[in-house]
Amino acid sequence: MPKDPVPGLLRRASEALEAEFAALPDFAPAMESAADTAAMGQVLEATARRLGDNYPYFHPLYAGQMLKPPHPLARAAYALAMKINPNNHARDGGRASSEMEMEAVAGIAEIFGWTEFLGHLTSSGTLANLEALWVAGQLAPGRRIVGSEQAHYTHRRISAVLKLEYAEIGTDNRGRISMEALEAELRKGDVGAVVVTLGTTATGAVDPLDEVLRLKQRYGFRVHVDAAYGGYFRLIPEALEEPARRAFAAMGEADSIVIDPHKHGLQPYGCGCVLFRDPAVGRFYKHDSPYTYFTSKQLHLGEISLECSRAGASAVALWATQQLLPLVPGGEFARGLARGRAAALELDRRLRQDISGRIQALAAGAPELDIVVWKLNAETPRQASEWAQRVFMACATRDLHLALVELPLGWFCPAAGFQSGNCESRGAEAGTVTCLRSVLMKPEHEAWLDRIWERLTAACAEVMGE
Numbered sequence: 001m002p003k004d005p006v007p008g009l010l011r012r013a014s015e016a017l018e019a020e021f022a023a024l025p026d027f028a029p030a031m032e033s034a035a036d037t038a039a040m041g042q043v044l045e046a047t048a049r050r051l052g053d054n055y056p057y058f059h060p061l062y063a064g065q066m067l068k069p070p071h072p073l074a075r076a077a078y079a080l081a082m083k084i085n086p087n088n089h090a091r092d093g094g095r096a097s098s099e100m101e102m103e104a105v106a107g108i109a110e111i112f113g114w115t116e117f118l119g120h121l122t123s124s125g126t127l128a129n130l131e132a133l134w135v136a137g138q139l140a141p142g143r144r145i146v147g148s149e150q151a152h153y154t155h156r157r158i159s160a161v162l163k164l165e166y167a168e169i170g171t172d173n174r175g176r177i178s179m180e181a182l183e184a185e186l187r188k189g190d191v192g193a194v195v196v197t198l199g200t201t202a203t204g205a206v207d208p209l210d211e212v213l214r215l216k217q218r219y220g221f222r223v224h225v226d227a228a229y230g231g232y233f234r235l236i237p238e239a240l241e242e243p244a245r246r247a248f249a250a251m252g253e254a255d256s257i258v259i260d261p262h263k264h265g266l267q268p269y270g271c272g273c274v275l276f277r278d279p280a281v282g283r284f285y286k287h288d289s290p291y292t293y294f295t296s297k298q299l300h301l302g303e304i305s306l307e308c309s310r311a312g313a314s315a316v317a318l319w320a321t322q323q324l325l326p327l328v329p330g331g332e333f334a335r336g337l338a339r340g341r342a343a344a345l346e347l348d349r350r351l352r353q354d355i356s357g358r359i360q361a362l363a364a365g366a367p368e369l370d371i372v373v374w375k376l377n378a379e380t381p382r383q384a385s386e387w388a389q390r391v392f393m394a395c396a397t398r399d400l401h402l403a404l405v406e407l408p409l410g411w412f413c414p415a416a417g418f419q420s421g422n423c424e425s426r427g428a429e430a431g432t433v434t435c436l437r438s439v440l441m442k443p444e445h446e447a448w449l450d451r452i453w454e455r456l457t458a459a460c461a462e463v464m465g466e
């Protein structure tokens with residue numbers, strides 16, 4: 001592991017924070033006697049050894065799931081906030097961190113051009129989506145929610161929890177919602193909200209939000225954008241291709257947006273965000289609390305959030321990160337995002353040019369964001385799936401950590417004519433195949449691509465033969 005700057009950063013900041021409370025009479029914390037310190041040290045070392053049983057998420061050779069190391073500043077600010085452990089439910093529990101949350105959330109809303117909005121952090125993208133669909137249900141009771149087959153799996157479950165009917169819409173051969181199938185569903189006249197995913201979890205596909213918004217004028221429904229993973233890509237339109245660029249450009253017209261700072265925003269887990277374009281939806285949250293909201297007449301975040309206690313430290317870490325790395329096009333944060341995207345395009349280019357014949361890229365073209373998927377070339381889908389599993393393992397023994405994903409076979413067949421090895425008959429289109437998947441979301445992935453490629457090709461050769 002590289003040398004960790006956090007302990008050094010924390011030392012002076014800790015002293016500064018202690019100075020803020022220096023006027024209080026001293027006391028000895030009951031749980032921190034000198035003898036306990038030695039015991040704590042021992043347990044902490046044992047803890048460190050337990051934590052060794054993990055994939056090395058922080059390393060550029062970890063290129064599997066959506067795991068991006070938090071910025072050192074975010075870790076330091078989070079740890080610093082732990083000296084206070086604020087609760088952003090109410091100003092009673094977290095005065096400063098509530099203010100910081102509002103500022104940080106305003107910084108996120110600005111990405112989408114929103115200055116008047118309602119929004120707050122949540123403990124996850126799932127909770128944020130739940131709030132958005134809950135509001136949709138309040139506004140159109142009894143109407144259905146629809147999302148694509150590639151929308152996050154939790155939308156169906158959230159809808160069940162909210163007792164809203166949910167329907168899945170088919171996708172095209174790269175995982176974008178099918179506009180024909182969506183319109184057919186809308187014609188039934190009972191759709192209350194459409195979940196539009198900008199950056200699907202499996203492949204980073206971008207639903208055509210601009211086109212969905214055009215249908216909204218005709219059919220009247222709420223548009224909820226799930227950009228838990230993809231939202232920050234709005235900062236780098238120059239690095240995107242059409243039609244994804246158009247979809248991101250239209251985000252300001254959505255009714256609600258979910259974006260996860262703990263996905264691409266360099267934050268520790270426990271940091272999602274939901275935004276509503278119309279602040280008036282705040283009325284649905286209205287409630288009294290017999291315990292809190294006494295210390296200030298100003299807005300308490302618990303008054304506009306379904307959750308009660310929430311980590312104030314999450315807001316503190318996010319606020320600090322956005323101070324250092326403002327969420328602006330062309331800024332350092334945006335450039336980091338663009339480097340991961342460049343790595344994904346380069347990996348995809350190599351997959352397509354691979355002359356070994358072992359690899360098959362998505363027929364529809366290059367990745368839309370920074371997730372790359374590919375299938376292995378085999379006689380049968382079953383063999384391709386088995387090889388994918390084995391290549392995944394063979395990469396891991398070379399310290400390269402990828403992910404696996406089950407995708408429709410048809411996505412690998414050229415649309416016109418099924419000449420290629422695995423698409424000889426129309427029947428080959430049906431069914432799914434296990435594919436390899438790599439989320440190249442760290443800026444370092446760009447510089448490490450040669451080393452990633454070396455290991456991948458060696459693993460393929462080992463499993464599939466020379």
Ligand SMILES: *Cc1c(COP(=O)(O)O)cnc(C)c1O
Pocket residue numbers: 124125126127129152154197199200201226227228229260263272
């Ligand atoms: C990750 C993700 C979610 C769920 O967010 P969590 O923070 O994991 O709860 C929802 N939608 C999309 C598109 C995601 O990528």
